[in-house]
Amino acid sequence: MPLLGLACLAALCLVCFGDAMFRGGQFAYRDAGHFYYPLNKVVQDEWAAGRVPLWNPWENGGMPLLGQATSAALYPGKLLFVGVPYEWGARIYIIAHVLLAVGAMFALMRHWGVSRAGAALSSLGFGFGVPVLFQYCNIIFLVGAAWMPLGLLAADRLVRLRRRRAVVELAAVLAMQTLGGDPQATYVTGLIAAGYAMAIAGGRRPGGEDRPRRGRRRGLVALAAVAGLSAWIAATIAAGIWLPDLRPEPTQTRPMPVFPWTPYASKAVLVPWAIGAVVLLAAWRKSPRGKARLGALALLIGSAVLAGLLAAAQLLPSVEFNGMTGRASQEGAHEIYAFSVEPYRLAEFFWPNVFGVAFGVESTWLYALPPFGSQKIWIPSLYVGGPVIVLAIAGFGFRGGSPGRGMLAGVALLGVLAGLGTYTSPLWYARFSPELADRLGPHDPAMTGPVRLDGELRDGDGSVYWLLAAGLPGFGAFRYPAKFLTFAAVGIAGLAGFGWDRLVAGRRRPVVATAATILALTVAVGVAFAANADRFVSWVASSPMAEQGGTFGPIQPEGARDEASRALGHASVMMAAMLVLAAMAPRRPRLASALVLVALTADLAVANGRFVMTVPQELLDENATPRVLEVIAQAEEEEPADGPYRIHRMPVWSPPGWMLSGDPGRVQELVRWERGTLQPKYGLLSGVEYTHTEGTAELYDIMFFFAPFQRRLRAEAARLLNATPGQEIVVFPRRGFDLWNTRYFVVPLVSGDWNNEFRSYASFLPDTSPIDPDPDALAAMSDEEKRRLYLEEDVQVLRNEAAFPRAWVVHKVRALDPIEGLDRDARAARNIELLHPGPGDLFWDDPSLPVYDLRQIAWVEPDDPTVLNGYVPGGPPSAEERVEVVSHEPTRVVLRATLNRPGVVVLADVYYPGWRLTIDGEPAPIIRTNRMMRGAAVKAGTHELVYTYEPDSFRIGCLGSAAGLALAVGLLGWSALRPRIGGAGPEGG
Template structure:
């Protein structure tokens, strides 16, 4: 080697080649992004062609109303900390499923509500595709194989159907990127990579899915354990850093959610609730064949009957209508498993995959019940089907490794053997059903002996068709593999087409006019005079659109039901027009409020007026008992079979009452039916240390006057004039984080009437102020910001040192 003073010719600079590599990588990713966006536009072509928006299930019931609420608040100059439109109110940041800290919220400031919602959903698919691509490329999978793996994951039946529940879609789309960034940090630690990995892990939680966040953490641990033995120690240390930074960056969501654990009641409150939406064993052939137990083109009663009688799931519907993956990706995964069959890493990951599969089956196996009983943190989770995208991601990753083996020749024969097996097996299944009803009569009819013959024929023909389609797909893949020049293209095209054929028709759209056109019941409410214009009207609904059979020209049955849910004020659709829904639909709702509304009959016939519920919607069959209880009919819709009633004796949102001290809300529950309580003369207050001075024993009406000066989400101001000592009752949910002052002097906020707030006031004139501040979320934002800025500073300093060197 020459000394620095050597006169030998200098080596040519590597800068041009470095620039060329950067340019090539940039060009590659631009092409990939264009392809991912193009495939998404092609797959979801109905969205731009119809101008409609995603509308199924929680899209209308949760996300659109809450995102409208967030948008209006931010445009008015405040970041919402209190969410008023559900269950008497709840902390906004603690309502995890509405993704309060996710950056996708910026879309709702730039676009109209329906356009932003569509963009939010559609962007998840190229993100998922590119994440799968980037992850598998770390294992030197050829580009076409990595693209197929990402495409199979992005357009899997689960992701397509979970467009009805945005938070789980965003989380599933982010997981591959979080694993990609974590693996890069495990291989070559650095502050920049650490920041990126932690940020992407935090984004999984910010998407609104705590279970996906925890499972992804577990997968990062597995990644650390799966590396070379010589690098085990460094990978474990890097893993601790990644998980630690991810936790710190996710602090706003973690802090606010943990703070609710003593007050809210989310997750699997019982084992039965936790196991709702289990993956039924009858669906285990769906990844290969596609959905054969749902009929999107038929009347939905058929699918509903199948779920109830044959494959019970939560709320008489599947969590997702399809868990299809596709023939090509499964053949490649099988080839990958064959190629790596002696790998200890494969056996490790395979064991975890089987564990996740067992858990996803829920009540079909004792495994989920054992986890619920013996692992207390697991009780936070519910709905076993939410593990399905992790199963799909594992199959797609193995398929990418299989592609590598097949096109290098090591697993080519295994692929062809599997293709032949699938062709023959699917043909045998189709023939056995066509001529022997092996599937319907052998498996389904014994579970439902009274199955209508027309439904059995429908199930039979559906099963035969999906078997024949899968057989044709396997034959196409096998035949393509015999033509090396076309094999990659055949696999890619077959994968996309099979995904589209199986699941494209399973996402639901509806005209965005539903967001700007108040339904008749809402128009009736808004047209009626109110005592206090500043205070939103609180409503309730006991209508179930599952029984809706009326038709509207131009709408399919599923669209009709979505429209019906808006027309009948099902939670939380009233929030679209500034109304509040009394029911607790969101997971951050108070357990006290849940206790009040849980029992339907006492809630609607006795308790609702006590908590300022002015109107409620019911099926027409409930009108007679409602009329007998003194409810007044204010609207009816014959096409829906629904009536809207007005509740007599509705208490105002804010009023003065005498305090009657109780020990706990459990003690107060049976006392809510007391006439003195229902009339508002007495409030059941958990007095605590203030007891001796609060309960005077007086039961006559307090009288006095309460004037609402301000009634905003996080700030309430009242002018109160009371003839004697009393409590000011505010019929909104009691939660930690609210503070009160009377004439500028701090005052306690006590739980009253089980679930709402009371502030003691002395006789005379006073100004009472209530303010809500989500301190856990604010502290969490500080921790997250300090972590981000600290790591960013390390990245900048390291870059400067590298340039100076």
């Protein structure tokens, strides 16, 4: 059996990763390509250069690198990159974590006494089920999932078996998840451990059979559940009717403000938790069971504290950074419902890819179902294997057998309900009623932000995920409900192992009933589907989304039909196989075990292998210069910049020709085009400095320089855009991009929609020179050539003639008090004045606002205003005054400034804690300038300014990590002498 299990694992690895391992492929679909591949390359390059990867100067004027959780800069798993070429490290890193997921799940199930066959079923279903396997596209989530089974194992050893060394084991897992970039997985693992401790402490064991079930108690529990559910539905609908009236009136700076109490909600939620803790502490101290629960919680808290210490070197910089991002702003509005899983998609657990596939060739019919085009697909399928889902349903339960069964049942249930996100809210269902929709408002429009523009509650308010986000301290900072399906996969796969052992032990009825029911339903649906296949094709073709198309072309109705047919056929075969295995397992367990592993392997290979996509490695080779960079390099040879510069590439658009036709090779085409046009973060591979990119979090203040807004076109602007006067368009604050040293704009060739923030580059047109395509060459093209260029390339490069240098001198300042906190209103007026371009601007000219020449004056917010005494005599800078950027490394910037008289040297790099400044070797204060830039008061003459990044958060974090390591070693030594908590000496086991 062990050899067969390894052979099955090898076969799945070959199917899923064969291109990457043997045929020169690289993981590059979605975030795996344009986000993690370049980001991890930056981290590894910093280590190779002998620097700790502390700072990222290539994005957003500079931002922390170690402080971004996604960088996972100190994660020990990054040692996989050592000693191998980077491209191989990128492959090994992903494959190794899938194997870790498989091995960790196998260890967890064996720990709970599951047979080798059952553990192998669980591990293969977990590691190669789509919810985990597809996270190769989002590597930090794969890391978090891979470690979770070991976290549950350590929690059981700590809470139930009372093993002292398990304190360190659980802390190590939590630290690994945190360092690996997935603090949400850390949070959820801790949450599961706490729930398990509450259930098992004091003699109540989930899954234990120490107490007989009583029908009366079950009836009371069911009655209470129905009453509670009814009350919650009524309360949610009532809130949907009355709460919108309590929103403040919109203003110019707050188009649709959140509720008045929102800024305080995250802090207020701590109050009931504190009160509850005090009450429980007082109550539990009086009973043995309560004391046991307190003891279990104390152990978990101790493990969590140790984990925090172990991860402190990365955790503290991350906390510091996140505390200054939009997620921590006092607005409190944060999109939490994106990528909710529609309820009907639960059918994908039984019928693999029944809704089609949404990449390569668009064969999905998902968009023909409600909410009609608003679906955002995080994982393309939920399939974990036919045998796994049947055995999991048969093995589901909270009592009987191992205590792990009850834990996994709870994990599976919570994961599925939370993963549905929006769609467990009563509001979403109530709004299908026209009468209720008149009171509650319609369903959320597509592309709805954290707050609806009409002020109504979101569809997801009142859902299970909303309860988690609103009721658990700090949980609202996370996002993506669909990620909970990754956690649910742990429970589902684990239950399958228990289900197999129960089947082998002779409990066939649950398996037979489940498989027979699914088979009967599948056959019935299949027959009906076959009889109405033509109608199905016509229905898909007539859906609102059928003709719109996307990155992978228009929806192919015939392809959708074929995918659904294959799904039903596939499921029929697997359910029939499970009926045969159910009959065989009690009589011939060894043969049945071998057959079920082979069947699951074939099942997962056929259904899920297609979701692992690679592209040829040469598309990502750093020695291959992207086409846009070649164009810019040629422009720089003809007219070189005076110092370093930044490039702004509009973040999200694709050639319109892709919407017209599908192509099985579109993934390669996508990567080639995105790399060639510098889609963020691909440019990091070539040393590009981006003006503005969007990731998981950005500094709250920096966003004000680049956030779009809407304006009505005046006649002159309308003529420039060949648009209608009075038309509303999206405008970006051009002055913000000029200030931040943006020398080139990379934008679509033709907008097509000036009200689309992803294609409206109107404000980038004035004061720019077209670099590519060459205007003369473009004019000489035929209409057919122009059409091809637009449909297939759709990119142009503009040189910004109004760009500021990287650093400059001013002799006049506008001194303002520093802003405390992260409130929008405190910043709005300052930023509007700072960015208002004044008369002559085609898109934003407000006569009521003053106009400032920021080449002569700077906004400053000094902590000590006296530092500017004698340094700001006023007047414009002279032609002889200049600032040269001598060196610009990630954690060290050297300037040589020549001033005829005292002044302020402005550096268009981000102002951030941890930066130090010396002028001619002497320490000097850094002044917050122009809201987010670094300024320095400099005397007349020529001086050397040296900025170095030496964050206290990293230094203190290193001390914390060192203390954590010492404490962990001490606890391990102690546990060798006294293994059990409360034990008297060494024990086995």
